[in-house]
Amino acid sequence: MNSNQQFSGCTISSYDCRCFDLLSPEERKLIDDNSVQISYKKGEMICKQGGFVSQIMYVEQGLAKVFIENGGNSLLLRITPDGSFIGLSALSDEFATFPYSAKVYINSVIRQVDVTAFRSVLNSNSRFATEIINILSANSVQIYGRFYCLTFKQAYGRLADIILCLSERIFKQDKFDLPLSRKDIAELSGMSSETVVRMLKKFNEDGLIRMNGKSMEVADVEKLHRISETG
Amino acid sequence: MNSNQQFSGCTISSYDCRCFDLLSPEERKLIDDNSVQISYKKGEMICKQGGFVSQIMYVEQGLAKVFIENGGNSLLLRITPDGSFIGLSALSDEFATFPYSAKVYINSVIRQVDVTAFRSVLNSNSRFATEIINILSANSVQIYGRFYCLTFKQAYGRLADIILCLSERIFKQDKFDLPLSRKDIAELSGMSSETVVRMLKKFNEDGLIRMNGKSMEVADVEKLHRISETG
DNA sequence: TTAAAAAACTGATCCTGGTCAATTACTGCC
DNA sequence: GGCAGTAATTGACCAGGATCAGTTTTTTAA
Secondary structure, three states: OOHHHHOOOOOOOOOOOOHHHHOOHHHHHHHHHOEEEEEEOOOOEEEOOOOEOOEEEEEEEOEEEEEEEEOOEEEEEEEEEOOOEEOHHHHOOOOOEOOOEEEEOOOEEEEEEEHHHHHHHHHHOHHHHHHHHHHHHHHHHHHHHHHHHHHHOOHHHHHHHHHHHHHHHHOOOOEEEOOOOHHHHHHHHOOOHHHHHHHHHHHHHOOOEEEEOOEEEEOOHHHHHHHHHHO | OOHHHHOOOOOOOOOOOOHHHHOOHHHHHHHHHOEEEEEEOOOOEEEOOOOEOOEEEEEEEOEEEEEEEEOOEEEEEEEEEOOOEEOHHHHOOOOOEOOOEEEEOOOEEEEEEEHHHHHHHHHHOHHHHHHHHHHHHHHHHHHHHHHHHHHHOOHHHHHHHHHHHHHHHHOOOOEEEOOOOHHHHHHHHOOOHHHHHHHHHHHHHOOOEEEEOOEEEEOOHHHHHHHHHHO
């Protein structure tokens, strides 16, 4: 068995959030009364690393990136499609500030839930709490996988991983328009943007993908998987 | 502000587990009746990546490492001193198998708690559930930090991180006997064991540490911190 | 519509840290 | 006490991918 297969470097956990369905009408009302829906325009920041946390955020609709900033370079932690939480770490009283920043890729709707209300529902509804535990566990396992990839795989393998993740899990189709810049891909896969450009070009020439500006199409899934596995 | 400081690459989260104190006498009894204490000898495996999970493990006493295996090389995820859980990801029904292996460094006592009993307490006691959420959150934040380090810092910075973590958080003293092999340090810091040897030698020559076989002493904390920060 | 800024691309160069191979030091263990 | 077997160490070599510098294309904004 090649255990590489388990570790795909994918940036989203496959966990499908059903948590709000578990609330009683009263709990639901409490959340509704203590939350707001905000529309963000493409490219806007949702939260800023180091800033105070006072809400848990939930992506109702859209696509965002969660990343660590450090001067020039940053590291993309997760790509969050709709149905994901951002800032769950705020549930621990230890973390009054965001350990990361987040920004939307496309116009998105984010629900901000007051931490106190969220905590109170956690305390009253243990099925809900269990669901949150599930999400956090899934996140850990996923981040372990990425960890593994960034440490052991070569650049080609990491890039193949990212392409597969985008196609299979985020857009769920072979062909899609890439909202991420080359720099984003670089930050996702832990390499420089120049290297990303060069390698994408190579993939294109070798017929693994078909690329044209922002449009990308996976042309040879098997080969990409093989590259992802062999590193 | 240099935000590098926030990301120390340390392998343990600072979260101090008080969760079992939160149980009612009945809940406590349930856990006691559904758990066993096992003594492991230095070097023994506690769990094996890919194996079925049927217990949550809690390090009552000792020191263990949690790591991902892949053929020859592996990656050390966490060093777990007493008071830490191993295998919390099993709480999510999605993960029937361990995503990692674990092994004790020194003679250790591990409590194995049946997952079903653990889940049932989670459902009955939301303060307990919240505490577990806290632990999982703290873990995520910590792993993000390591993630950042392994991706951005140079080898010297990562090594300095590990030495500081061992001294400040794990052993809590300047001088200690290293239970980790050079290979372990390599797997912690994402480099080859040869490089670890060379760099430790360099640190020793430069007077940052005093090293003699398994015994290690931090000689210049400030300089180590500076190296850790500047990468 | 055009100017300015940002992103994408290309080529040349360089350096960190991995790999390989060989030697020396420990650690059990019979 | 001697003999594996493992861990630590050292040196030589080199390659993956970063960095830098410069050009072209695309996007944004005025």
